[in-house]
Amino acid sequence: MRRRDGYAALKTELEYPLTTVPEPGTAIPLAPRMLWVRLPVPGALRHINVWLLDDGESWTLVDTGMNTAESRAAWIGALEAELGGRPIRRILCTHHHPDHAGLVQFLAERHGADIWMSAGEVAVFARIRACIEDAAVADERVAALEAEGLAVGDEMRALVRFEQYRSRTSGFPTKVEPVADGDTFVAGGRDWRVFILAGHTDAQAVLWCERDGLLISGDQVLPRISSNVGIYPERADRDPVRSYLESFDVLEELPRDTLVLPAHGNPFVGLHARIASLRAHHAATLEQVASLLAEPRTAAEVATQIFVRKLDTLNTYLALGETLAHVRCLVNAGAVTQLDGAPNRYVAVS
Ligand SMILES: [Zn+2]
Numbered sequence: 001m002r003r004r005d006g007y008a009a010l011k012t013e014l015e016y017p018l019t020t021v022p023e024p025g026t027a028i029p030l031a032p033r034m035l036w037v038r039l040p041v042p043g044a045l046r047h048i049n050v051w052l053l054d055d056g057e058s059w060t061l062v063d064t065g066m067n068t069a070e071s072r073a074a075w076i077g078a079l080e081a082e083l084g085g086r087p088i089r090r091i092l093c094t095h096h097h098p099d100h101a102g103l104v105q106f107l108a109e110r111h112g113a114d115i116w117m118s119a120g121e122v123a124v125f126a127r128i129r130a131c132i133e134d135a136a137v138a139d140e141r142v143a144a145l146e147a148e149g150l151a152v153g154d155e156m157r158a159l160v161r162f163e164q165y166r167s168r169t170s171g172f173p174t175k176v177e178p179v180a181d182g183d184t185f186v187a188g189g190r191d192w193r194v195f196i197l198a199g200h201t202d203a204q205a206v207l208w209c210e211r212d213g214l215l216i217s218g219d220q221v222l223p224r225i226s227s228n229v230g231i232y233p234e235r236a237d238r239d240p241v242r243s244y245l246e247s248f249d250v251l252e253e254l255p256r257d258t259l260v261l262p263a264h265g266n267p268f269v270g271l272h273a274r275i276a277s278l279r280a281h282h283a284a285t286l287e288q289v290a291s292l293l294a295e296p297r298t299a300a301e302v303a304t305q306i307f308v309r310k311l312d313t314l315n316t317y318l319a320l321g322e323t324l325a326h327v328r329c330l331v332n333a334g335a336v337t338q339l340d341g342a343p344n345r346y347v348a349v350s
Helices: 069-076 078-082 104-111 119-133 135-146 154-160 163-167 240-251 271-292 299-306 313-332
Strands: 026-031 034-040 047-054 059-062 088-092 114-118 177-179 184-187 190-197 204-209 214-218 259-262 336-338 346-348
Touching (some): 034 069, 047 259, 069 104
Antiparallel strands (some): 034 047, 190 204, 204 214, 336 346
């Protein structure tokens, strides 16, 4: 299995019905009263898709892009021109990751917008903020990852203490309106229903428009890469692999011809095929981790066996989180047990 930058590249037969793709920093029409905006993201992801919904007097924006000079320049240049002099009055962030929420505070202040997010994601924001502002909390986070066998050098320490995260966000939102599972709202002249789904993060908001068969999937389902599903100290979910697989039970209820609007990659049809492929990917990873734990190992040791390519600091960290999530899923299922002592070692139950 080819692994790339902490994400697995998976091939599934999907249809990509839209032939035109926006250049980073620009927008194109996706549907009536709806724009598809693409913004640059540094690193392997390269871009994020965000969505502008035309509410008449103003706009609703779903996700914001990362706090980089390029994305800020787009929002005050080419994209502001697309708004036709009307403000963004509502920004819904699917989740707290900096490519999704990095510019929320900047844009909310610029346009006087309300910020909508799930309570679970607001709670993660609060814990990240505590880690940035309180050295004792940051030290605990470092210790929790060292306990899983992670080697924490200077660069890793900075990452674990959210120094990179801090630079990639324009500030923590000061006031957030919580969105909850089952909520409905109107934006861009259509009704949307909110699903709150876990796995990639604690409480990602995914938006479904039944009338037009549109699913704004955030990072919950992506067409070409598998979303990171990991355990990290600031998250509440202790079994994200199980949560992620359970989220598919919800999404599989949607129609087969749903047009999925992912945060990375192009809009596609083939949600059910994609979910089947992702289920198979996680089943294979669980099997691989269980067989590697025929002998006692730390999660960090298992990660080096799964992610065989040399990884940079960020992807070493993501690979540990992903491996640990699969180890914990096996522990919770009774297939693996944790041994006494430090660092944490795990072994398959024979
Ligand atoms: Zn994400």
